[in-house]
């Protein structure tokens with residue numbers, strides 16, 4: 066991007082980006098790099114959206130919301146010079162540890178050789194099928210990663226400009242074998258549980274793999290479509306190792322800070338504590354944004370780095386958009402049902418069936434089987450949340466001494482199946498739910514609760530209030546077929562432009578969806594630059 070011709074045309078174009086999440090920041094960098102005059106307005110006092118590190122108790126800092134890296138696109142790391150700006154991402158030594166209340170835990174090691182020998186001990190009957198499954202995912206991942214960078218075709222018009230997009234699509238698809246295509250079709254349409262039950266025997270192995278299908282997805286692993294959510298979580302990688310996850314030193318805020326540093330170096334004006342109240346539209350053209358404190362910023366181009374539902378249902382006058390668009394976004398599904406705790410700890414926990422503390426450097430998943438997850442979802446539908454919820458714990462201070470005082474620790478608890486439809490009712494139920502989560506950890510790690518010095522609690526409602534995540538949805542919209550690719554966030558608007566002239570979108574609510582990838586921001590910038 067950024068040829069001289071484009072630079073000439075972009076020069077002097079005033080761009081306002083609404084929302085300083087990492088996607089807004091990425092988009093700002095590329096647009097400024099192309100020559101535009103970019104100002105970004107963020108409502109909070111801190112940039113990064115759901116990718117931030119904050120002190121939640123004196124001396125204890127942690128990633129407040131997102132907590133682990135895999136999806137951040139290598140192109141963004143390189144082009145935005147994130148390493149030069151201080152970003153360090155360490156792959157996990159141990160991918161995951163699944164403790165069991167009754168017996169031995171299940172370990173997925175980060176080192177491929179150790180992983181293989183451990184799995185051969187833990188689930189010998191599944192080892193061949195697992196090898197085939199992993200090989201297939203490794204073939205699918207690069208194709209899907211390329212697809213992430215492809216702007217989806219507009220299926221409402223299929224115009225001349227969609228021909229290259231369709232060509233790219235068929236080229237990606239053409240790289241797959243028929244066997245891979247069959248698996249892909251299944252992953253997009255059936256449940257993760259069904260796929261895993263067909264392939265494997267070990268309940269713990271199935272739980273380990275199936276956990277990815279319910280992360281940020283308010284559904285059972287047996288809900289059709291959950292296979293895609295699983296896929297979404299395994300197509301990333303660290304240092305070229307597909308499917309691996311890692312820790313950003315300093316927490317997830319280090320990613321946003323590095324992108325913000327690049328944005329500043331490209332001349333972007335970054336303004337915090339500047340909530341946008343309205344996007345002013347006149348004659349179907351976006352003209353300006355008005356902030357809550359009454360300031361007005363005129364612009365040639367406005368890019369919304371916020372959830373599209375928030376954009377269309379709160380920031381634009383209903384009279385300025387088509388009624389069907391308004392209706393679509395009223396029904397746009399935002400409901401990941403996640404609950405997020407940060408705890409300051411006196412000491413690290415000790416789980417039953419834990420061979421040694423090194424396994425705690427991975428994600429500790431408290432969900433011993435797919436049935437456990439299925440029941441947690443059913444309970445949540447009946448009672449708001451389960452007495453035995455699904456919890457993943459990370460203890461980043463084990464690998465990062467910048468987060469807690471010496472000898473102390475911080476842990477992230479990421480918990481699934483907390484009914485998002487309870488909305489503001491969560492203010493009355495959040496502490497009780499947090500107690501249930503801690504009681505659940507106590508069952509797997511006796512005495513855990515007595516080591517807690519302080520806690521920070523985020524129900525789905527808190528996530529919405531603090532970060533603007535509508536419905537507490539961590540992905541800015543459910544990752545289901547009706548809200549993916551050419552349909553994200555709406556058929557006819559998946560090319561990052563809206564029906565309002567000059568108004569664009571760049572958040573996780575656009576293709577390829579949620580996670581700290583930066584790709585929606587990059588893709589949106591590319592499409593905007595094309596029109597300059």
Ligand SMILES: Cc1cc2nc3c(=O)[nH]c(=O)nc-3n(C[C@H](O)[C@H](O)[C@H](O)COP(=O)(O)OP(=O)(O)OC[C@H]3O[C@@H](n4cnc5c(N)ncnc54)[C@H](O)[C@@H]3O)c2cc1C
Nearest residue numbers: 084086087088108114115131132133341533573579580581
């Ligand atoms: C609890 C939780 C755990 C997660 N865990 C992971 C993980 O471990 N790994 C991973 O890859 N992903 C994870 N995710 C998902 C990932 O963090 C998000 O999908 C991603 O960060 C979204 O980025 P974004 O820039 O598109 O939007 P956001 O990060 O949501 O940024 C939008 C920004 O817009 C601002 N804003 C909203 N309204 C206004 C307004 N009116 N005016 C001005 N500013 C406004 C918000 O304050 C926010 O800063 C998690 C998310 C959550 C919430």
